[in-house]
Amino acid sequence: MSAANQIEATAARWLLRREDADWSAEDQARLDAWLDAAPAHKVAYWRLEQGWQRLDRLAALRAPASVAPSPRALLAWRPAALAAACAVMLVLGGTLVSRAYLPVEKSYATEVGGRAVVPLPDGSKVELNTATRLRAAVHSKTREVWLDRGEAYFEVAHDKSRPFVVHAGTKTVTVLGTKFSVRREGDRVEVAVVEGRVRVADSRPTHSPAPAPDLTRGEIVIAQGPSTLVAEKSVDRVTSELGWRQGVIYFDQSTLGEAAREFNRYNRKQVVVDDAELARMRIGGNFEATDVDAFLRLLQQAYGLKIDDDGAVAKISS
Structure with a gap:
């Protein structure tokens, strides 16, 4: 059983246990501790709880209009219905049959x-x-x-x-x-x-x-x-950090090595700076994130650096 299904099964056991007549404050404290242990626990529990509530409504709708279901009948019916719903959910990998009332990731x-x-x-x-x-x-x-x-x-x-x-x-x-x-x-x-x-x-x-x-x-x-x-x-620095939203990356006294790594995030062609001293060289400016060729041309023109470009990798040297 996967970790997700184990969590769902535990959530189902808690829901069934909660219907017992001897449910106590200590039981509630243990349930709360389990829920707080991980967000996935809460999500699984709430999914099942919502499913249980839907089943309650269905039961009420199916009862004859002139006869309201007794509390005893509901208590007998709900655990069985929940168990069936849990079984279906586990078989389907954690997804209940009806998606209308469940959170979907x-x-x-x-x-x-x-x-x-x-x-x-x-x-x-x-x-x-x-x-x-x-x-x-x-x-x-x-x-x-x-x-x-x-x-x-x-x-x-x-x-x-x-x-x-x-x-x-x-x-x-x-x-x-x-x-x-x-x-x-x-x-x-x-x-x-x-x-x-x-x-x-x-x-x-x-x-x-x-x-x-x-x-x-x-x-x-x-x-x-x-x-x-x-x-x-620094509001200005935050603004620069978000330049990618306009397709631009900014460098302010960044090292050439840092600039190369940033361009590599946006491009299939990878930039390599072999020389450690050259990688520490400071540069500044703003560049179109996906135009690595323009960046390489500017390095040649402004600093006289050599570019060995085979189309997949561009090596920068002095």
Whole structure:
């Protein structure tokens, strides 16, 4: 059984156990602890709970109009119906038969050099940068996005009752309504805030007493593993970081090595700087992200550098 199906099965057991006459406050505390242990637990539990409520309504509709179903009959019917619904769901890989009342996780992706704008059901908007993959699940109780790789810009519709949570590696970004970007490369996560306030926290258990940082407009946090750095506040820097939304990348005293890596995110043709000293050379300017050839020509003209370009790889040397 897959991990997802194990979670669904556990959620089903909790729902069935909750119907027992001896359900106690201690039982409720254990259920709450299980729900709080992972977002996937809450999603699975709420899916089944919604399915159970739908089955209750169906039972009431099917009863003769002149005869209301007794509480005893409902209690006898509901566990059996829930068990049947759970069985169907597990067989179908975690998807209930009716999709009308369940949260649906959708996946979105862009290729190298591509961009895409994705509207979400709650009115939020996500803009995907090059080579990005994310998943989103938005429903009546939660709004969650998983950034598997790449970079995305979020304009979140304000909803105090449903925080918007972005999972990026071991970090979670939580907001109510704001504009911000998240970039993930392996275990390195960068968050830049355009508007509003966001909280960046570690999703793993930690013994650190330090509180999760709250970021406001113009702030950037860079996290890698257990380390987190909040950069000096700069609205201009955040604006530059989001230049990709117009297809532009900015360099301000960046090294040539950093510039090459940035161009490699957007282009099939890869730029290589073999010489370590040359890779530390500082450059500045703004460039069209997908026009690596123009960047290489400017390096030749401005610095007299040599370019060995075979169409797939461009090697830069002095």
